[in-house]
């Protein structure tokens with residue numbers, strides 16, 4: 001009898017434990033469902049301007065659905081079809097302050113071809129601010145956009161951890177622009193796109209730029225961005241090709257301060273001999289640069305009186321932010337980024353350089369390629385090859401930022 005009772009009790013406990021286990025598993029499954037199957041998640045969409053100011057647009061694809069927004073005229077084309085849009089007929093005189101959505105194209109079974117590239121998502125044709133011209137805008141999901149971008153901004157065959165770091169940086173850059181409407185504000189008019197696919201913003205890719213590696217880097221960091229401060233603010237996240245040995249803060253290069261940034265050493269770039277440069281600038285041209293700096297207010301007006309005096313440069317470091325020059329006995333201080341702005345990216349590929357005066361020439365010795373702010377792509381490649389994770393890479397270049405998953 002006692003044995004029987006014991007057995008029943010045991011069975012009862014086992015049943016209870018099984019039930020508890022089932023409840024826990026069910027709860028975990030429910031919690032995991034949106035993440036695993038993507039039923040409830042919301043992946044943001046992004047509108048990327050592929051080309052601007054076109055007179056004609058030629059698009060092709062299979063089973064296309066074409067919609068003219070004016071008149072709500074929808075047409076389906078079976079099989080392969082090329083569609084030509086003539087933009088010069090839109091309005092020859094009128095300029096559009098606010099873009100008008102003219103047509104949209106979708107291919108439910110495939111891709112849309114535009115200028116030798118193939119794209120996923122919707123392709124929109126909108127009026128350009130210039131009369132008789134239009135812009136082509138691709139609307140796709142954030143993660144598809146990021147995967148294509150990785151091949152263009154980095155290289156699809158680079159180690160996944162480097163690509164993941166780039167994916168987080170580029171995603172934050174894009175989402176920050178969308179959230180703040182930065183593109184519209186800068187353009188000074190309403191735009192139908194969030195970002196441009198160009199070096200001005202970030203260079204996006206097309207369908208055939210993506211591969212397993214770029215997809216893996218994108219989807220394994222899905223929804224992850226960088227935030228800073230107690231309020232977990234989203235700030236613009238910058239990146240560049242190679243820093244030359246030390247990264248810079250945004251205010252070192254541009255006028256504006258951005259919260260959370262710090263300049264950090266980058267070992268991988270110090271070792272790179274291929275990213276060194278040596279340039280010469282004519283003294284006459286250099287004096288013109290000084291006059292321009294006075295006109296623009298980068299140097300105080302009083303310096304005009306000393307422009308023809310003998311010039312002497314105060315010894316400075318490769319990674320210092322400013323250069324001090326004596327014009328006679330008058331000292332002027334100039335930000336390195338001001339040189340780059342005036343002489344251009346060919347003479348000054350980076351903001352890490354030294355200058356010296358030598359007879360009638362100014363000699364420039366530098367390292368790196370790009371503005372040097374934020375994530376250094378070649379530095380990240382070096383770290384990933386050494387086995388660093390993308391989290392460690394991001395923590396190095398953005399020591400005050402934190403990783404946050406927002407979808």
Ligand SMILES: [Zn+2]
Pocket residue numbers: 242243244245246266267268269376377378379
């Ligand atoms: Zn670097």
